[in-house]
Amino acid sequence: MAEKKNTRPYKHWNRAKSISELAERAIEPLAQKRGFANAELLTRWAHIVPEPFDQSVIPDQLKWPHSGQMEGAAGAVLTVSVDPIYALAFTHETDMIKGAINRYFGFYLVDKIKPSRRPFLPQQQEDTRPQLRPLTPKVEAELNAELDGIEDAELREALMKLGRGLKGRR
Known part of the structure; x- marks a missing residue:
């Protein structure tokens, strides 16, 4: 076969x-x-x-x-x-x-x-960013402690921003 x-x-x-x-x-x-x-x-x-x-x-x-x-x-x-x-x-x-x-x-x-003779339909641009809650001082301190070993200032700031975004979601 x-x-x-x-x-x-x-x-x-x-x-x-x-x-x-x-x-x-x-x-x-x-x-x-x-x-x-x-x-x-x-x-x-x-x-x-x-x-x-x-x-x-x-x-x-x-x-x-x-x-x-x-x-x-x-x-x-x-x-x-x-x-x-x-x-x-x-x-x-x-x-x-x-x-x-x-x-x-x-x-x-x-x-x-x-x-065109068709009516203009604007693109809907909604704010899809999640609402962030303020971090407690304890969570902020934990995040700082995790990032203490990083020497590059730009990288540390980017990771801090990412961490705040992840931990601050509602």
Whole structure:
């Protein structure tokens, strides 16, 4: 009887993966449906575009010209959702935003940026930091005693901050 062979090669991860790399791989199929070759424009938007457009403009779709219409280097049309408060400023700064995107990628990616007709839905940014209670003097002394042997001041301060955060959770 013939054994069933696994057709998918087993991938070894020889290094630690960051959460952002894993998130990119997870949203990549969704990004490709919207015309983005990869999810980098979506995930790095806040780093690419200058303030205040990093939070008030959200990329929506990337449309490439049809092969018959291409003359030389033709970029894509980027459709974005814009916060109505920044709509006028956005229309004046589209060339600057287009230049920032093209510089980031190192090639002529975006030829034109146009606002979407979809309503702008701002990203919810909740304060997800846990509430910390003040440490008792006894707990503070125990934490200091644990970190006495560390000579590097920066490392000691970072570990002290971590210890206060862990011991001070509610």
